Amino acid sequence: MDIDIAALNDAFQNNKPVILVCTCSVHYSGRAESYLSEGDRIIIVKADGTLLIHQPKGSNPVNYMKNATIHINHHDGNHVLTSQADKEFLDIIITKLHSASIHELEDNAAIELIGSERDMSDMIYNNPSLIEPGFKPLSREEHTRYGFIDVFGNDKNNILVVIECKRYTADLKAVDQLERYVRKIKQLKGLKHVRGIIASPKISPNALQMLKDHKFEWRSISPPNFFERDGKSQKRLGDY
Amino acid sequence: MDIDIAALNDAFQNNKPVILVCTCSVHYSGRAESYLSEGDRIIIVKADGTLLIHQPKGSNPVNYMKNATIHINHHDGNHVLTSQADKEFLDIIITKLHSASIHELEDNAAIELIGSERDMSDMIYNNPSLIEPGFKPLSREEHTRYGFIDVFGNDKNNILVVIECKRYTADLKAVDQLERYVRKIKQLKGLKHVRGIIASPKISPNALQMLKDHKFEWRSISPPNFFERDGKSQKRLGDY
DNA sequence: GGGGAGAGATGCCGC
DNA sequence: GCGGCATTTCTCCCC
Numbered sequence: 001m002d003i004d005i006a007a008l009n010d011a012f013q014n015n016k017p018v019i020l021v022c023t024c025s026v027h028y029s030g031r032a033e034s035y036l037s038e039g040d041r042i043i044i045v046k047a048d049g050t051l052l053i054h055q056p057k058g059s060n061p062v063n064y065m066k067n068a069t070i071h072i073n074h075h076d077g078n079h080v081l082t083s084q085a086d087k088e089f090l091d092i093i094i095t096k097l098h099s100a101s102i103h104e105l106e107d108n109a110a111i112e113l114i115g116s117e118r119d120m121s122d123m124i125y126n127n128p129s130l131i132e133p134g135f136k137p138l139s140r141e142e143h144t145r146y147g148f149i150d151v152f153g154n155d156k157n158n159i160l161v162v163i164e165c166k167r168y169t170a171d172l173k174a175v176d177q178l179e180r181y182v183r184k185i186k187q188l189k190g191l192k193h194v195r196g197i198i199a200s201p202k203i204s205p206n207a208l209q210m211l212k213d214h215k216f217e218w219r220s221i222s223p224p225n226f227f228e229r230d231g232k233s234q235k236r237l238g239d240y
Numbered sequence: 241m242d243i244d245i246a247a248l249n250d251a252f253q254n255n256k257p258v259i260l261v262c263t264c265s266v267h268y269s270g271r272a273e274s275y276l277s278e279g280d281r282i283i284i285v286k287a288d289g290t291l292l293i294h295q296p297k298g299s300n301p302v303n304y305m306k307n308a309t310i311h312i313n314h315h316d317g318n319h320v321l322t323s324q325a326d327k328e329f330l331d332i333i334i335t336k337l338h339s340a341s342i343h344e345l346e347d348n349a350a351i352e353l354i355g356s357e358r359d360m361s362d363m364i365y366n367n368p369s370l371i372e373p374g375f376k377p378l379s380r381e382e383h384t385r386y387g388f389i390d391v392f393g394n395d396k397n398n399i400l401v402v403i404e405c406k407r408y409t410a411d412l413k414a415v416d417q418l419e420r421y422v423r424k425i426k427q428l429k430g431l432k433h434v435r436g437i438i439a440s441p442k443i444s445p446n447a448l449q450m451l452k453d454h455k456f457e458w459r460s461i462s463p464p465n466f467f468e469r470d471g472k473s474q475k476r477l478g479d480y
Numbered sequence: 481g482g483g484g485a486g487a488g489a490t491g492c493c494g495c
Numbered sequence: 496g497c498g499g500c501a502t503t504t505c506t507c508c509c510c
Contacts, residue, residue: 017296019259019282021343031408031488032355032463039347042259042284048297056257056345057288059306060505063351064488066299088488101339103261105296107279111303115272117501144494148499167501168271171484176416177500180450204483210420225273271503300490304503328503357486384509388485407487411499417485444498 003100005072005079011045011102012070018045019103022079023096026053026063030088036062038095043081045070047105051083051090065090120165120223121150124199128153130221131197135161146188149181151199159195160185166200167223174198175210182216243340245312245319251285251342252310258285259343262319263336266293266303270328276302278335283321285310287345291323291330305330360405360463361390364439368393370461371403371437386428389421391439399435400425406440407463414438415450422456 011018020043026036036053041062044052051070053063068083068090079094128135134156143152151163162185164170164178175198182196196216203211203218211218251258260283266276276293281302284292291310293303308323308330319334368375374396383392391403402425404410404418415438422436436456443451443458451458 017282019261021259021341021345025349028488032353034351034353034488036351037349039349040343040345041347042257042343042345044282044294046294046297050297050299052294052299054284054286054292055347055349057286057290057347058506059290059292059304060489064299066490098343099341101261103280103282103338105261105280105282107281107295107297109265109277109279109295111274111276113272113274113503115503148494167503169483172420173413173416173485176413176420180412180416206483223272268503274503298491300502300504306505353488355488388508409498413500446498 003102005074007102008072008100012072015047015049017047017103017105019043019099019101020045020081020094021098021100022094023098024092024094026093027091028063028089030065030085030090034063040098043092049085053092063090114225115167115223117150117165117167117223119225120167120199120221121163123224124151124163124165124221131161131163131199131219132156146185147181149185155195159193160189160191161195161197163197163199165221166198168200169202169204170198170200170218171204171207172210174200174203175207175214175216178211178216179214182214243342245314247342248312248340252312255287255289257287257343257345259283259339259341260285260321260334261338261340262334263338264332264334266333267331268303268329270305270325270330274303280338283332289325293332303330355407355463357390357405357407357463360407360439360461361403363464364391364403364405364461371401371439371459372396375401386425387421389425395435399433400429400431401435401437403437403439405461406438408440409442409444410438410440410458411444411447412450414440414443415447415454415456418451418456419454422454 023040025038028034042054049068051065051068052061055062065083065085068085070083072081081092083090124130125137128137135153137153143149149162150165153161155161162181166174178196182194186194199219199221201222263280265278268274282294289308291305291308292301295302305323305325308325310323312319312321321332323330364370365377368377377393383389389402390405393401395401402421406414418436422434425434439459439461441462
């Protein structure tokens with residue numbers, strides 16, 4: 001390699017992104033302990049001290065560290081990259097450095113995302129009839145005072161309704177959450193009857209059973225701007 | 241750039257990892273919809289069709305796709321990388337390609353990790369007095385028959401005990417889980433009284449309150465082989 | 481393949 | 496800073 005140790009350490013110190021491709025083994029100690037024996041990996045060090053170690057397969061980094069202080073040195077004929085954060089330590093023994101590059105990257109853009117659970121609760125607030133005729137959401141301020149309930153309102157008989165939104169399949173944990181909110185609201189307001197509703201595109205069989213056990217209800221509702229595309233009806237750049 | 245489009249498409253087809261550093265914008269459509277305006281990014285394509293787009297900061301990819309079929313083409317004077325999986329679509333418009341590299345990586349190693357919640361429940365099975373004198377865990381087979389309960393046993397008075405382990409701070413969701421398991425066991429066994437215990441190094445104030453409301457208990461227990469190191473007492477490679 | 485649950489989860493927001 | 500909670504969560508295990 002023609003990039004030397006000094007240049008890499010300078011890049012680490014001056015917050016320049018670095019990409020290494022190498023054969024290495026990895027030790028980690030911190031929130032847990034891990035060891036990864038020798039193999040080929042891609043190592044990325046970002047401007048903010050993020051360290052990522054990627055194997056040739058899999059979507060998640062096999063090891064990582066945030067806000068790391070990083071150095072690279074020679075040791076026993078190998079390169080050794082040491083990474084340290086608060087109470088965490090990571091050592092990479094690099095037996096072969098295939099490539100190393102230092103970059104200057106500028107990116108001020110933030111991702112815009114549509115279709116989150118928050119978008120779903122916004123949609124219900126704006127279209128309360130999605131739940132049922134006569135459903136009247138209460139103000140957002142009211143709702144925050146009693147916790148992180150997604151949607152909170154009155155039905156046509158002025159019975160309080162707590163709604164938990166899930167953007168995909170509602171599971172047992174979703175019913176847990178709803179049950180906890182309903183219990184809390186009953187206690188806070190001194191009410192005997194509060195309705196609980198899960199709004200989601202799907203619900204697991206066990207979750208549906210638990211829902212029924214608690215006399216709660218389910219509404220099949222999908223997050224906004226969410227289409228399960230079949231690829232045939234969509235014009236895309238790759239089609240040109 | 242001296243790596244041409246044909247070589248990149250060949251790499252994508254033949255499962256060779258590719259690293260691109262470029263200025264680009266990104267559209268995603270699938271489980272949600274997203275748009276990311278122009279900026280400098282690192283793009284990794286792995287041997288298994290994993291696509292990762294990383295900004296110069298942050299530990300998570302800003303966009304990603306698994307099992308993707310990937311092509312790169314010219315379009316309107318730019319490079320356009322299109323990625324497609326089941327019902328997901330991602331387009332990257334590359335206005336400037338700073339570097340592109342194709343790799344041949346071999347890695348058959350799997351990470352070994354110590355200190356998980358499973359290690360914690362193993363520790364309690366092997367050292368039941370960590371919970372209290374006279375606690376007798378039941379067999380692992382027994383426990384799997386009734387669900388995913390971490391530890392399941394009898395106290396010295398032969399009262400059933402359900403234990404939920406958390407490797408860090410136990411929160412409201414942990415109490416939800418314990419409450420659901422205890423309810424299930426009471427129902428399955430037709431019992432009036434079943435004890436519930438959370439074993440974790442910490443517990444949040446609200447979770448502790450909810451625990452008390454349900455007459456459950458808490459034990460301060462840490463996962464095995466877990467040390468909060470201070471860096472001074474540890475010899476490391478970087479110290480040499 | 482779906483359901484259930486952990487993760488060295490991460491990231492966001494609110495107090 | 497901690498607490499609560501969503502996530503294009505991801506991953507693993509088990510049915």
